[in-house]
Amino acid sequence: MRRGRITHSSSLGYEVYLESGEVIRAKRRKGRDTRDGLPMIGDLVEIDDSDQIVRFLPRTSVMERPRVANIDQVAVTISAKQPDFSSFLLDKYLTAAISSNIPAFIIVTKWDLLNPQEQATCRTRLAWYEKLGYRVFTMGRGCEEELPALVEKVEGKISAFMGQTGVGKSSLSNEIDPEFKRPVGRFDEQMGRGMHQTKEVILIPFAHGFLADTPGFSDFRLTLDQSELAHDFPGFFNLAYACRFRDCLHRNEPGCAVSEAVANGLICPDSYQNYLKLLSEANAPRGWEKRSSHSSRPGKEK
Known part of the structure; x- marks a missing residue:
């Protein structure tokens, strides 16, 4: 056998x-x-x-979108431009990784398409994720010094790229190892979105591990209900256990540790607004499900 x-x-x-x-x-x-x-x-x-x-x-692990099993980490891939940087999508993808109990790190592609002022603004936004423990890589022309660290990050592990269509996931695979020769799509400026090139999930052997090249998302919805989202949103897990009410949804409830953290500058206000938007899209709680009492979640990795 x-x-x-x-x-x-x-x-x-x-x-x-x-x-x-x-x-x-x-x-x-x-x-x-x-x-x-x-x-x-x-x-x-x-x-x-x-x-x-x-x-x-x-x-050992399951991701429903992209549909892949037994991965060690998720490379949440977001573009700086074409399509424009979206903290809403980034927060949504990170939430999906957390809910699947899979560590994640962040790759921002097409960094060279931003001017210096735009890069500084984006760096400030990304610093919030670094405070939460996420490793952030910026990739593009002029960012070649980041590549060795990214290669080291994926060596010996099974890593899956996750991101919307057109952010450059297949291009990243080719940068990590030019022997891959993955087909690369293009960004349609008139339509404002990337064109699908990768049609299916494929695992590519690399450095005693695998890279999962995956199709991009034109639409991505979380399957979490509101109570699950209240725990699995990036940065909320430990705070949620400090709320006065265990079914707190972090809106206007008294004794909410998350709202207090936002007011004290410990949670990014922009991410909190992203959370409220996701909360409005989520289904009502299906009933309280017993959660782990561990002090941290494996959905992030430095």
Whole structure:
């Protein structure tokens, strides 16, 4: 019996990267679905001598969008321009990583398209995320000194790029290793959005780990209800346990530790407004779910 990881899927079956380094085409034995439904890119599997998948190993992590399993970290990718920098999308993606219990770091692409004043303004905004413990990389022409640190960040780990269409996720993969030769799309200025180039999730072996190149989002909605969002929004988790009421949604409730932190300059006002917008989009609480009593969440990583 051989073990491997699903790196790609198609109508012909599943591409599996074996522990030996060999890549084979395997098919799922009839009735061999995972406990959580259909197989996902990143699934660890056991394969028999006829190249049939006979067992799916337990998953250590799951991301629903992009749909990928067993990743170590998420590279939340946002562009400085084309499309314009959006702290709302950044907060939304980071919340998704936190809710999936997967560490995240931030990559800002197309940094060279900002003028010095715009860069300074964006740096000030990004500093709030660094205060929360997120590692931030700025990439673009003239930012070559950042590349070695980014390569070191992904070496030996399974990392998934996450971001909207046109921010340059495939270009980043090619910068990390030019041998990848991933197809790169373009930004349509007339339409104001990127053009889809990557159509599916694919895992690419790199430096004793993998990079997951993923399709961009033209629309991305969180599946959290309001009570989950109140805990999983970046910077809120520890504060939420200090609120007077455990079902506090951090709006106008008395004794709200989050509102107090905003008033005292400990939470970015812009991010707080992003939270309120997300809260208005979220469903009403499904009922209080027991949360971990740990003092920190793995949704961030320095």
